[in-house]
Amino acid sequence: MGGVRLAAVTSRLADSAYLRACRGEPGDRVPVWFQRQAGRSLPEYRAIRGTGSILDAIAQPDLATEITLQPVRRYGVDAAILYSDIVVPVHAIGFGVDIKPGVGPVVEQPFRSGADLERLRPLDPEADTPYVLQTVRNLVGELDVPLIGFAGAPFTVASYLIEGGPSRNYTVTKALMHGDPQLFGRLLDRLADLAIASVRSQVEAGASALQLFDSWAGALSREDYRRFVQPHTRKVVDAVADLGVPRAHFGVTTGELLAAIAETGVDVVGVDWRVPIDEARRRIPRPVTLQGNLDPGVLMAPIDVVESQVRAILDRNAGHPAFVFNLGHGVLPETDPDVLHRVVEVVHDEGRADGPADPRGSS
Amino acid sequence: MGGVRLAAVTSRLADSAYLRACRGEPGDRVPVWFQRQAGRSLPEYRAIRGTGSILDAIAQPDLATEITLQPVRRYGVDAAILYSDIVVPVHAIGFGVDIKPGVGPVVEQPFRSGADLERLRPLDPEADTPYVLQTVRNLVGELDVPLIGFAGAPFTVASYLIEGGPSRNYTVTKALMHGDPQLFGRLLDRLADLAIASVRSQVEAGASALQLFDSWAGALSREDYRRFVQPHTRKVVDAVADLGVPRAHFGVTTGELLAAIAETGVDVVGVDWRVPIDEARRRIPRPVTLQGNLDPGVLMAPIDVVESQVRAILDRNAGHPAFVFNLGHGVLPETDPDVLHRVVEVVHDEGRADGPADPRGSS
Numbered sequence: 001m002g003g004v005r006l007a008a009v010t011s012r013l014a015d016s017a018y019l020r021a022c023r024g025e026p027g028d029r030v031p032v033w034f035q036r037q038a039g040r041s042l043p044e045y046r047a048i049r050g051t052g053s054i055l056d057a058i059a060q061p062d063l064a065t066e067i068t069l070q071p072v073r074r075y076g077v078d079a080a081i082l083y084s085d086i087v088v089p090v091h092a093i094g095f096g097v098d099i100k101p102g103v104g105p106v107v108e109q110p111f112r113s114g115a116d117l118e119r120l121r122p123l124d125p126e127a128d129t130p131y132v133l134q135t136v137r138n139l140v141g142e143l144d145v146p147l148i149g150f151a152g153a154p155f156t157v158a159s160y161l162i163e164g165g166p167s168r169n170y171t172v173t174k175a176l177m178h179g180d181p182q183l184f185g186r187l188l189d190r191l192a193d194l195a196i197a198s199v200r201s202q203v204e205a206g207a208s209a210l211q212l213f214d215s216w217a218g219a220l221s222r223e224d225y226r227r228f229v230q231p232h233t234r235k236v237v238d239a240v241a242d243l244g245v246p247r248a249h250f251g252v253t254t255g256e257l258l259a260a261i262a263e264t265g266v267d268v269v270g271v272d273w274r275v276p277i278d279e280a281r282r283r284i285p286r287p288v289t290l291q292g293n294l295d296p297g298v299l300m301a302p303i304d305v306v307e308s309q310v311r312a313i314l315d316r317n318a319g320h321p322a323f324v325f326n327l328g329h330g331v332l333p334e335t336d337p338d339v340l341h342r343v344v345e346v347v348h349d350e351g352r353a354d355g356p357a358d359p360r361g362s363s
Numbered sequence: 364m365g366g367v368r369l370a371a372v373t374s375r376l377a378d379s380a381y382l383r384a385c386r387g388e389p390g391d392r393v394p395v396w397f398q399r400q401a402g403r404s405l406p407e408y409r410a411i412r413g414t415g416s417i418l419d420a421i422a423q424p425d426l427a428t429e430i431t432l433q434p435v436r437r438y439g440v441d442a443a444i445l446y447s448d449i450v451v452p453v454h455a456i457g458f459g460v461d462i463k464p465g466v467g468p469v470v471e472q473p474f475r476s477g478a479d480l481e482r483l484r485p486l487d488p489e490a491d492t493p494y495v496l497q498t499v500r501n502l503v504g505e506l507d508v509p510l511i512g513f514a515g516a517p518f519t520v521a522s523y524l525i526e527g528g529p530s531r532n533y534t535v536t537k538a539l540m541h542g543d544p545q546l547f548g549r550l551l552d553r554l555a556d557l558a559i560a561s562v563r564s565q566v567e568a569g570a571s572a573l574q575l576f577d578s579w580a581g582a583l584s585r586e587d588y589r590r591f592v593q594p595h596t597r598k599v600v601d602a603v604a605d606l607g608v609p610r611a612h613f614g615v616t617t618g619e620l621l622a623a624i625a626e627t628g629v630d631v632v633g634v635d636w637r638v639p640i641d642e643a644r645r646r647i648p649r650p651v652t653l654q655g656n657l658d659p660g661v662l663m664a665p666i667d668v669v670e671s672q673v674r675a676i677l678d679r680n681a682g683h684p685a686f687v688f689n690l691g692h693g694v695l696p697e698t699d700p701d702v703l704h705r706v707v708e709v710v711h712d713e714g715r716a717d718g719p720a721d722p723r724g725s726s
Binding site: 169171219223224274279296297 | 533534535536538540541542582583584616618636637639642658659660663664665675695697
């Protein structure tokens with residue numbers, strides 16, 4: 001199926017606010033979506049999600065389709081993001097990963113030695129994660145905005161496999177990275193292959209853009225990031241260049257890494273709330289689209305405070321067309337959906353994306 | 364007791380490597396100490412610490428004295444830091460705080476409303492925390508290096524009181540900060556008073572320097588930090604200026620806050636491993652001493668990697684006398700003490716502090 005229809009979808013959406021911003025082209029509004037816009041903050045999500053592992057929900061295409069659509073309907077955001085998780089590929093190939101409610105990914109037998117590389121066979125997306133592709137195909141038929149596919153970037157997925165779960169200090173990860181850089185590199189290389197296979201299949205099934213989540217790369221110094229992580233992220237970015245879709249990158253506490261992240265060749269760089277947007281742009285010596293950067297904690301504030309912080313970000317961006325409004329991290333479960341709805345209104349009503357196009361072609 | 368003897372101690376130590384560096388004066392070596400140098404990483408600590416709450420150990424001056432001395436003896440560091448905790452004052456006045464092993468500070472009834480301000484009466488250090496002062500007095504008689512006293516900065520202590528424990532997103536803290544800035548300000552003002560009383564008493568008992576731990580201030584955007592936090596930290600810094608001891612500040616992910624932190628008037632600014640030392644210096648427009656900034660996770664690496672990262676930091680500092688070598692965060696419990704010992708050797712053998720004095724007088 002799909003070749004002709006897919007081409008039609010792609011061309012229909014090419015002029016969407018989100019994709020124009022990803023290319024640095026002026027448009028009539030600032031696009032906005034929210035990381036983790038689908039999920040626990042929405043009553044309609046809690047109503048249909050059930051209990052059990054999120055991995056079970058992801059494996060049901062009708063449910064995952066509906067969950068992906070919910071925030072698009074409610075908020076009128078400019079992009080949908082696939083309801084899935086960064087550990088889906090490693091789970092699907094049998095590494096022994098689950099997601100514990102209130103905890104996050106947990107790994108039964110953490111990655112410890114060269115022998116564990118054997119547990120990371122290549123991903124065959126049609127055979128291993130058919131439900132993901134079915135969800136993408138469902139969504140492409142339903143959506144009027146671009147669908148963002150995604151994968152975990154090699155470092156962040158590796159941190160879960162090595163630590164055995166979420167971590168505060170990444171002690172074991174750093175020990176392996178410095179102690180056996182060759183093995184660490186082989187692990188990240190395999191995880192890069194998994195990410196490549198996964199996002200390629202999502203785009204081939206109809207996703208219009210992709211995002212790499214390297215949420216925890218900001219735990220590293222710039223030199224360690226450049227040496228141990230950047231080459232593997234770049235491998236993923238390069239390997240999907242031929243797909244012609246924007247490639248975004250997300251991480252927190254990455255203020256010192258922004259230039260190094262841009263060096264991977266990504267088209268869109270996420271910025272958390274610690275770095276003002278105009279400063280982030282000055283730190284990156286090539287034209288990229290910036291995405292961010294409202295503090296998700298600010299959404300707990302009274303609405304006038306939220307609005308004023310949204311406006312401050314729009315002011316900092318000053319009409320630059322290469323900008324996608326988002327949060328600096330995921331929507332917190334406690335967030336009032338009405339507040340997010342108001343953020344979308346303010347961005348759409350007051351944001352300007354009418355500055356000159358950036359010289360993207362020359363990058 | 365103490366007036367004459369204290370003056371003698373102070374003048375004996377005035378020329379110590381640590382205090383010279385805090386004043387920005389050239390010396391014959393780069394001073395080094397480690398945050399959380401006393402504690403679980405040391406076998407001699409585990410041998411005497413026993414089980415039970417750390418608050419009980421802190422309340423035993425002989426034990427706390429010995430624990431403070433252990434790393435000084437073992438490593439030959441250039442400063443001791445009092446074995447205590449940032450929640451000691453709020454615990455001592457009966458706010459209902461304990462420290463759970465493996466978790467951190469937990470609060471029985473978190474701070475929620477104006478009524479909770481009543482639970483924060485002023486601290487009378489001699490009556491409420493006599494054991495802290497006894498430990499300081501013991502140490503001053505024993506030590507050949509300066510003793511650093513400390514307190515939690517208002518924001519970080521507030522985050523524990525409001526969240527009820529350690530937090531990942533500071534959701535409740537930010538909700539209160541934005542939702543009721545007046546109450547939040549009154550809370551931080553009281554916590555500033557507690558910090559002032561505590562550090563004043565420690566210095567009067569003989570501590571040669573003090574450090575404010577605002578470990579989690581880096582969770583805030585710069586604008587929110589300047590508006591909601593900086594005035595209260597500045598109040599503490601100002602209120603102890605007459606003591607004539609260096610005032611240091613510590614936090615993580617504060618790369619974007621460095622100038623704002625320096626604006627509080629502190630003499631020493633901690634830098635985590637995310638910002639190279641020379642860049643940190645460029646970001647701060649007044650002469651301050653920088654303290655940092657080895658990634659504590661790097662201490663898990665093979666010794667040649669550790670040494671090379673220590674040398675890279677010394678190279679970045681390039682002999683600037685206003686520099687104290689430290690980690691970018693606390694010593695991790697898994698750390699091998701022999702590695703820390705080697706770090707001290709490398710810093711002492713290879714570090715240079717022979718650059719021109721900075722124009723501190725003009726700041």
